[in-house]
Amino acid sequence: MAQGKNAFYAQSGGVTAVINASACGVIETARSNRQQIGKVYAGRNGIIGALNEDLIDTSLESKTTITALRHTPAGAFGSCRYKLKSLAESAAEYERLIEVFKAHNIGYFFYNGGGDSADTCLKISQLARTKGYPIQAIHIPKTVDNDLPITDNCPGFGSVAKYVAVSTREASFDVASMAKTSTKVFIVEVMGRHAGWIAAAGGMASDRKTEIPILILFPEIPFERKSFAAAVTRKIKRFGYCSIVVSEGARDATGRFLADQGLTDAFGHTQLGGVAPVVAGMIRDDLGLKYHWAVADYLQRSARHIASKTDVDQAYATGRAAVEFALAGKNAVMPAIVRISNSPYRWTIGEADLNRVANREKMMPRSFISRNGFGITARCRQYLMPLIAGEDYPPYRQGLPQYARLKNTPVKRKLANTFNL
Amino acid sequence: MAQGKNAFYAQSGGVTAVINASACGVIETARSNRQQIGKVYAGRNGIIGALNEDLIDTSLESKTTITALRHTPAGAFGSCRYKLKSLAESAAEYERLIEVFKAHNIGYFFYNGGGDSADTCLKISQLARTKGYPIQAIHIPKTVDNDLPITDNCPGFGSVAKYVAVSTREASFDVASMAKTSTKVFIVEVMGRHAGWIAAAGGMASDRKTEIPILILFPEIPFERKSFAAAVTRKIKRFGYCSIVVSEGARDATGRFLADQGLTDAFGHTQLGGVAPVVAGMIRDDLGLKYHWAVADYLQRSARHIASKTDVDQAYATGRAAVEFALAGKNAVMPAIVRISNSPYRWTIGEADLNRVANREKMMPRSFISRNGFGITARCRQYLMPLIAGEDYPPYRQGLPQYARLKNTPVKRKLANTFNL
Numbered sequence: 001m002a003q004g005k006n007a008f009y010a011q012s013g014g015v016t017a018v019i020n021a022s023a024c025g026v027i028e029t030a031r032s033n034r035q036q037i038g039k040v041y042a043g044r045n046g047i048i049g050a051l052n053e054d055l056i057d058t059s060l061e062s063k064t065t066i067t068a069l070r071h072t073p074a075g076a077f078g079s080c081r082y083k084l085k086s087l088a089e090s091a092a093e094y095e096r097l098i099e100v101f102k103a104h105n106i107g108y109f110f111y112n113g114g115g116d117s118a119d120t121c122l123k124i125s126q127l128a129r130t131k132g133y134p135i136q137a138i139h140i141p142k143t144v145d146n147d148l149p150i151t152d153n154c155p156g157f158g159s160v161a162k163y164v165a166v167s168t169r170e171a172s173f174d175v176a177s178m179a180k181t182s183t184k185v186f187i188v189e190v191m192g193r194h195a196g197w198i199a200a201a202g203g204m205a206s207d208r209k210t211e212i213p214i215l216i217l218f219p220e221i222p223f224e225r226k227s228f229a230a231a232v233t234r235k236i237k238r239f240g241y242c243s244i245v246v247s248e249g250a251r252d253a254t255g256r257f258l259a260d261q262g263l264t265d266a267f268g269h270t271q272l273g274g275v276a277p278v279v280a281g282m283i284r285d286d287l288g289l290k291y292h293w294a295v296a297d298y299l300q301r302s303a304r305h306i307a308s309k310t311d312v313d314q315a316y317a318t319g320r321a322a323v324e325f326a327l328a329g330k331n332a333v334m335p336a337i338v339r340i341s342n343s344p345y346r347w348t349i350g351e352a353d354l355n356r357v358a359n360r361e362k363m364m365p366r367s368f369i370s371r372n373g374f375g376i377t378a379r380c381r382q383y384l385m386p387l388i389a390g391e392d393y394p395p396y397r398q399g400l401p402q403y404a405r406l407k408n409t410p411v412k413r414k415l416a417n418t419f420n421l
Numbered sequence: 422m423a424q425g426k427n428a429f430y431a432q433s434g435g436v437t438a439v440i441n442a443s444a445c446g447v448i449e450t451a452r453s454n455r456q457q458i459g460k461v462y463a464g465r466n467g468i469i470g471a472l473n474e475d476l477i478d479t480s481l482e483s484k485t486t487i488t489a490l491r492h493t494p495a496g497a498f499g500s501c502r503y504k505l506k507s508l509a510e511s512a513a514e515y516e517r518l519i520e521v522f523k524a525h526n527i528g529y530f531f532y533n534g535g536g537d538s539a540d541t542c543l544k545i546s547q548l549a550r551t552k553g554y555p556i557q558a559i560h561i562p563k564t565v566d567n568d569l570p571i572t573d574n575c576p577g578f579g580s581v582a583k584y585v586a587v588s589t590r591e592a593s594f595d596v597a598s599m600a601k602t603s604t605k606v607f608i609v610e611v612m613g614r615h616a617g618w619i620a621a622a623g624g625m626a627s628d629r630k631t632e633i634p635i636l637i638l639f640p641e642i643p644f645e646r647k648s649f650a651a652a653v654t655r656k657i658k659r660f661g662y663c664s665i666v667v668s669e670g671a672r673d674a675t676g677r678f679l680a681d682q683g684l685t686d687a688f689g690h691t692q693l694g695g696v697a698p699v700v701a702g703m704i705r706d707d708l709g710l711k712y713h714w715a716v717a718d719y720l721q722r723s724a725r726h727i728a729s730k731t732d733v734d735q736a737y738a739t740g741r742a743a744v745e746f747a748l749a750g751k752n753a754v755m756p757a758i759v760r761i762s763n764s765p766y767r768w769t770i771g772e773a774d775l776n777r778v779a780n781r782e783k784m785m786p787r788s789f790i791s792r793n794g795f796g797i798t799a800r801c802r803q804y805l806m807p808l809i810a811g812e813d814y815p816p817y818r819q820g821l822p823q824y825a826r827l828k829n830t831p832v833k834r835k836l837a838n839t840f841n842l
């Protein structure tokens with residue numbers, strides 16, 4: 001075991017409302033185990049920071065600042081979209097990582113990300129065997145897409161799900177008020193290019209006590225324009241209005257994304273479009289109804305102001321567990337969230353073998369989608385409900401949330417050479 | 422004075438996160454003055470409810486439900502977009518209103534809306550003089566656009582402003598994290614077709630303690646593509662990323678809305694577009710930068726979960742004051758918010774003559790917009806800050822806000838004839 005060695009921590013891929021809560025868990029737990037772990041060095045902009053020897057000395061941040069990470073959205077050290085390939089294909093990069101780790105006495109590697117970074121983490125975990133460099137690599141799950149296997153759910157998802165559920169409920173109250181003489185259909189576009197987990201959360205806006213007519217367009221269900229129009233008509237007839245939650249990944253039977261409409265402007269230039277305006281156009285053309293549409297984009301995944309308490313707690317717990325796993329001498333593992341019971345909701349942290357995590361996507365079970373393809377089932381509700389439960393408000397000052405900004409002081413470079421990404 | 426008579430209350434135009442707080446103020450205050458005011462009848466879907474003799478008996482709602490209106494977004498009785506014209510042009514409608522008011526012993530008319538409804542309210546207030554029907558008409562200000570004169574600000578605006586400020590701050594933290602290898606520019610489209618009040622609120626996301634590079638595209642400042650691109654480039658050079666808050670009303674020097682790009686799809690069909698994707702296209706074409714864009718639409722004005730406490734308090738206070746004005750025998754007035762001091766922020770309710778409110782729009786002063794046209798000034802901050810201050814969270818259950826749903830029991834009709842709208 002690499003006692004007293006320093007730790008490397010990096011954030012990878014799209015950030016979330018709670019990835020910094022995981023960072024908080026890592027740093028606080030490492031700080032209370034100074035005998036075994038020296039300093040926590042964070043990669044500036046993820047793994048790129050390691051390749052560039054651009055490390056951040058988190059030990060220079062105050063206890064207060066690190067604690068504030070728990071309520072701060074996005075990636076405090078910067079993230080990146082940069083995928084290391086196999087050891088053979090990316091040999092120079094792995095060599096460089098070892099060089100940097102060696103120079104800074106790094107014996108622990110904590111990688112906070114989704115499926116791609118789990119794969120990278122797995123490869124790092126093999127460096128001891130393949131390159132003779134002793135390192136323990138622990139992956140910390142993070143993704144709004146909720147598509148990692150083994151773990152019951154992914155930190156980051158619960159908060160975006162809560163945002164979508166709350167926002168859909170609120171906008172539905174709005175359109176219900178307006179429906180008599182104006183807007184009858186409200187469309188909101190949400191994330192999830194491959195899986196409908198986030199779109200499913202829109203269905204939570206409606207429940208027994210607060211029934212709301214909602215149709216969900218899942219990537220899993222091939223879009224069929226006629227049956228969609230018929231479904232909208234039924235909702236309007238019964239409720240007078242309708243809300244539509246559409247996944248950015250919604251596609252037709254041929255697999256073509258609904259968002260890809262080949263839009264051009266008056267000069268023939270290609271234009272950008274989301275899927276929400278496309279669905280709005282259908283509402284107008286097929287049904288002649290007034291509509292409004294919204295695209296939530298980054299607002300949904302950065303919305304720390306309405307984060308789920310479950311999500312914040314789990315993000316922190318997986319960060320803490322990652323360090324505890326390292327202290328216990330483990331390698332190539334990921335703390336996984338294990339659901340013990342639904343009601344009352346109880347969970348614990350288990351251990352997932354990275355071999356079983358990397359390169360596998362967890363799709364939404366068909367049993368979570370209602371038979372007609374436009375809604376969620378009771379099983380889906382049972383799954384989602386605890387994940388959006390609880391509020392965990394950040395502190396405010398003068399009307400605005402007070403999020404942590406770190407000093408992010410660089411660690412003095414020790415290597416003469418640089419690395420070309 | 423029409424002692425013991427019933428009151429009519431209606432919600433008009435686009436709803437807000439706090440218009441029901443005004444309804445709560447009206448109903449609670451009327452209930453504690455039963456000697457002078459009989460029942461409060463709400464118009465189902467605004468003034469249309471009066472014309473159709475479709476009245477809601479609010480006395481059948483429990484105290485708990487009425488109290489819950491204070492934390493419920495949108496219009497609990499339904500709103501409408503329906504403008505009464507002059508007494509001459511809409512004579513049949515005014516006759517009908519008198520007929521309905523007479524049938525239900527209505528002596529107080531409370532109209533909760535923006536500029537158009539202030540005008541309607543003024544005309545109702547003249548019915549005593551013009552038609553011999555004794556009624557006191559009081560207007561209650563409501564508009565996210567913040568464009569009513571006399572009052573320092575409009576209930577509804579503070580909450581949408583807070584939503585935009587908070588969301589812009591959060592999404593900016595997100596793009597800052599991603600900027601090294603991916604998204605460098607984030608664009609969010611906000612409401613405000615005529616005035617930049619809401620867009621200005623995006624500027625509040627940045628302050629001395631949390632500096633954020635933000636550019637605002639106001640409807641007041643003719644959009645100039647070159648200087649915009651240059652401004653983005655400067656921000657990116659200095660900060661590595663940039664957030665753009667664009668008003669739906671942004672337009673070029675010829676007055677054409679940026680959103681009107683004459684989009685057509687592959688089949689030549691006209692397509693809908695917001696202004697955010699148009700700006701995103703410029704970022705791509707002129708600067709070659711990666712971007713993300715969002716359109717907040719209804720999400721911003723229904724976001725009761727992040728309402729401003731100042732706004733909720735003022736919405737309630739204007740509702741209460743409207744009833745108090747009526748009890749004091751006033752007619753053709755509107756409770757106006759009067760700012761006493763900025764720091765500490767102190768305000769009170771004043772009285773505005775409806776003649777001075779109706780048909781006048783309050784534009785944003787040029788002194789609120791920075792010289793280069795892309796930001797807000799210190800004066801603007803001073804104005805906005807108290808309006809977004811304070812949080813007023815709704816209660817939650819199982820992860821979701823618990824908003825009131827009323828029984829909305831109809832008052833028994835007394836008239837044989839119906840009215841064709």
